Amino acid sequence: MRLYLKFVHILIKSVEFSDDEKKRKKIFNTAMALIVLLGIMLPVSFFVGIVVYAITGGLTQLGGQEEGIALFLHLISAFSFVFGLNVIYNVFYFSADVESILPLPLKPYQIVSAKFTAALISENMMQFMIVLAAMAGYIFAMGLPIWSWLVAVLCMLTLPIIPMVYCGIIALVTMYFTHFIKNKDRVNKLTGVLTLFIILGIVLFCGNMSDFSTDSITQAIASDNSLLNVMNIILPHIRFIVSGVSGDILGIVIYLAINIVAVVVFLLLAELMYFKGVIGISGAGSKKQRSVDFSKTVKGLKTRAVSLSYFKKEILILVRTPAYFMNCVVINLVWPILLYLVYALQGPDNFLGKFFKDLSNGNATAGLIFIFCASGISVLITSANSIASSSITREGSHFAFMKYIPIDFMTQINIKASVAILISGLGMIIYVIIAGILFSLNGMFVLFTCLISLFSVIFASYFGVYMDSINPKLVWDDEVNALRGNYNIFYNMALSILLVAVLCVIAYLLFSFVGVSEIVLEIGLMIALVVFCGISYLLCKTRATKNIYETAA
Amino acid sequence: MIKFKNVTKVYNKTIKAVNNVSFEVRGGEIVGFTGPNGSGKTTTIKMLTGILPPDSGKIKINGFDIKKNMIQAKSSIGYIADSPDMFLRLKGIEFLNFIADVYKVSDDDRKKRVSELAERFELTDALSSPMMSYSHGMRQKLMVIAALVHNPPVWILDEPMTGLDPKSSYELKEMMREHAKKGNAVFFSTHVLEVAEKLCDKVIIIKKGNLLYDGTLENLESQHLNQTLENIFLEMTEN
Incomplete structure (x- = not known):
């Protein structure tokens, strides 16, 4: 456990923003962080909380009070997946530290678990605040007791785990079975295209609403459950944390159990597949060198401003x-x-x-x-x-x-x-x-x-x-x-x-x-x-x- | 050609990386710059090339003050950095063309020099490929060609032999000799004392930011009779 924590700490430190020694720059960074927190993150979180509050109120009258927050958590998880996929591929397989880590006497699951945790933390810091705000909107709209906040915090900290586990499993399996994907540039292009398609899906969903008011969002959720049903199959844990925050202890237990099982399965796959996938891959430089007539190459040398x-x-x-x-x-x-x-x-x-x-x-x-x-x-x-x-x-x-x-x-x-x-x-x-x-x-x-x-x-x-x-x-x-x-x-x-x-x-x-x-x-x-x-x-x-x-x- | 006078560089207001160091490299000289790890070699080279500003002292390159006449001073330098991994998305030929534009090399000169250098370093077949596909040694060779494409009067090379195969290493040493013979200055850092011994007219030894020795190898050896250069270096840098 100590090795795992130390490893995670080192990995997080290695991708942290460069720490300048100059006091002036430190003051600037702190001031900017405060401006971003107070000027963007807090208003956005407040807005999210208000939207969830309003939608939950509207859906309660239609008998589906949990559907608003559930759809919101599904949406957040979808974003974690979309942005996490590229990060997981790069962190697991293409980062420069891979060549230094592979010779160490570590088991695949130890490397993967530390890299996964570091990516999870650094990727989802900003998301934490928004999840908590959405949960707050739901808690206030439903008038839930104070201990619901504990479940909300649990949700905030653990929500990105399963989408990121999906990213991890996809990366492990594709890198194990295919040669095509073992190229950094190809991965970046493919994940970029995938991101565009998912954003397009969100746009199509928005396009079905008459406008962007909370009423039309409520109507869209209440009238068509197909999206929620599909998402509930892909991310089955979310409905349990939603019922958990409303007071269902069994829901919390099942939510945690699903998370634990997902992580265990992921680490087992890592133990079986990581080394075969990572050994022998190249960065972006695996293109063959083209042999071109040198005199033609030199002719290309021309003066420009x-x-x-x-x-x-x-x-x-x-x-x-x-x-x-x-x-x-x-x-x-x-x-x-x-x-x-x-x-x-x-x-x-x-x-x-x-x-x-x-x-x-x-x-x-x-x-x-x-x-x-x-x-x-x-x-x-x-x-x-x-x-x-x-x-x-x-x-x-x-x-x-x-x-x-x-x-x-x-x-x-x-x-x-x-x-x-x-x-x-x-x-x-x-x-x-x-x-x-x-x-x-x-x-x-x-x-x-x-x-x-x-x-x-x-x-x-x-x-x-x-x-x-x-x-x-x-x-x-x-x-x-x-x-x-x-x-x-x-x-x-x-x-x-x-x-x-x-x-x-x-x-x-x-x-x-x-x-x-x-x-x-x-x-x-x-x-x-x-x-x-x-x-x-x-x-x-x-x-x-x-x-x-x-x-x- | 290079004047480095009473130069000091302090990091974080406490660590004196270079402490009141002075030396000179004249035209026609090859000067080896050596010292233990962390002695201030790279800091010195970075100040010489304008990458780092000195806290005090004066630096002149080819008669131009690196602070006051920055552009003229930099135009006089051919610099090979310690890492050759730059602009890897460009093809070798695109990189060389870009560098030739930066240093305002004429069409004919760049064609002539690139052809000559690429043939000496056996890089002709690779120039039309992206640098991403090059080995470390090939990238290093390309950096050498790029540093020399404008035929600068002052060469400043940070560990230039690293990653080069024996033939390329030999070619570079030959080129350093040829360049100095034409009255130009060559200043390079190295940890390989044999290279300094065979190639240099003068060596400069630095330790913890302080200049330990600046003079010819013969003079150094005459001060330490019956000792190898390695022993002399160890004795000087350990005490």
């Missing part, structure tokens, strides 16, 4: 690294398709349909909302795709390269920001134009919205590079780890959205209560965004360059 060459290098790495491609590039292509699916599934008479109809008719409020949404989504997508906010982190162990080449830091920052601007901005502008054509919007209005989007993307890109320069996560052993658990991405997203949200709220208040015209507000938003761009550029020029200079390589 330094900035263009650096820019091309950044793009090639983003596109050729499956972990970056799926997380940083594909997201820009997928979200509008999902949004369009929701719109198409709901039909023209629902919320989005009505909104776009108003927009086509030149409704001032709809126009204002559209422009503000374009700005908000531009900032959200630019910060969520993390092209800018992981641009220095992605240098990893060869961060020193940035420092010893004869290119000044600001030029390198400009190139990194340009890559983010190109990928995020191009996506946004194309989608704004498509929306303009689809909904027959005014040409000038579309052009103005494109400019707003572009400035929002420029601001978020420079701000992202600046945020990453403060404390880049340079210690990672594979590309998935560069993005996973990288708080810079999260901090950047929180701050960027907060800034744009403040702008939008102010504009909305001025529009609704002071009566400022929409034209003035739209121009005001544009000016504010240009100022934000200027500030973030200056932050890069004065602070980020200094941060890079001072960061140890």
Whole structure:
């Protein structure tokens, strides 16, 4: 047991965010963690709690009070599975520590149990708070006694176990039986595609609702139990913890028993299959070398401008690294398709349909909302795709390269920001134009919205590079780890959205209560965004360059 | 070519990694830089290449101050880092083309040098493949080619022989001699004393951030008669 705990501790420490010795950076990290906790996690958790409370209240009248919380826990478990699959493959088979751990006199189940626990803890920290909030909503709605909270805490800590065990079993079996999957790049691509399909499934489920109110969610749950029935077969333990929190002791016992049996089966499989699966695998570099006529190869050596060459290098790495491609590039292509699916599934008479109809008719409020949404989504997508906010982190162990080449830091920052601007901005502008054509919007209005989007993307890109320069996560052993658990991405997203949200709220208040015209507000938003761009550029020029200079390589 | 004057680097305000060290490498010299693990070799090389800022002292490369004329100083350096695992998603030829662009090497020069170096290091067949598929030794060879593609006047090499096969190691040593003969400076760190003995005009020995010796090998041996270089090194670094 001591060996197991020590092993887990070492594994968690090895993927932790780099701990900088500088007090200033420690203060920054603590402040950012507090902002994220108070500004995002608490409001999101509160919102989840309220939704579960409202749905449970509605379902109680229809005689299915447990179905809301059950579906929510199934949904959370589905997310654990989706995001856990890639992590489990990488942690079990492709992380750099595998080569150091395999020669140790350890049994397969000892290695797998420690790696599984470390992945479970580091992957699900944020989820814990949301599960507890959902349980709180259920407890309050049902008026359950105080000891129900103990069961809620038990649920919070153990809920991700079974979905992660499923990930583990899938990884063990596929790596044992197939040769095809024994390649890091292939695994990253396949898990990425799987994630897209599951998100598509969630969108299709949402599309069946008339709108996103708690009433329609309640109606959707009450009228169609098929999804819940399927989920109850896949995750049979959830119904028992739900009845357990309502006071059914047997339910708690069965819930724990299912978890224990799942873990035992998983470790038995690990004992049988792990070594055969892990020995002899290669990283991403198993491609054969192509023999090409050397004179032709040399002909390919052509002079390009330094900035263009650096820019091309950044793009090639983003596109050729499956972990970056799926997380940083594909997201820009997928979200509008999902949004369009929701719109198409709901039909023209629902919320989005009505909104776009108003927009086509030149409704001032709809126009204002559209422009503000374009700005908000531009900032959200630019910060969520993390092209800018992981641009220095992605240098990893060869961060020193940035420092010893004869290119000044600001030029390198400009190139990194340009890559983010190109990928995020191009996506946004194309989608704004498509929306303009689809909904027959005014040409000038579309052009103005494109400019707003572009400035929002420029601001978020420079701000992202600046945020990453403060404390880049340079210690990672594979590309998935560069993005996973990288708080810079999260901090950047929180701050960027907060800034744009403040702008939008102010504009909305001025529009609704002071009566400022929409034209003035739209121009005001544009000016504010240009100022934000200027500030973030200056932050890069004065602070980020200094941060890079001072960061140890 | 390299002037390292009264340079100090302190980590965490307590650990003196390099303590008021001064040395000089002139054109035409090959200088070996050695010392026990943790003696400050890598810190020194990182300060020489602009990766780490010194806390005090002056560093000049090819007449350019590394702080004031950073870009000119860096343009004069060909640097081989201690790890060759970088930009592995690029093909060898793409990496070399990128580096040639960074150092503004003309079309003709880059074609000529890449051809020549790739043939000397027997890497011609591999250049069109992604670096991910290379062995450690092949990556190291590619880093050597990349460091030399702009024909820099100052070579700074951190453990350059690591991972090289005997032929490539021999080729690199030959190239270091040829480069120095043309009046350029070669500064490299090594733990292999035989390499320093056969190749260097001068050795610099450092321990716990302090300079122990800076001079020719003949002079060092004359101070410690009838002793091997290994014994001299052990005696100096242990006491």
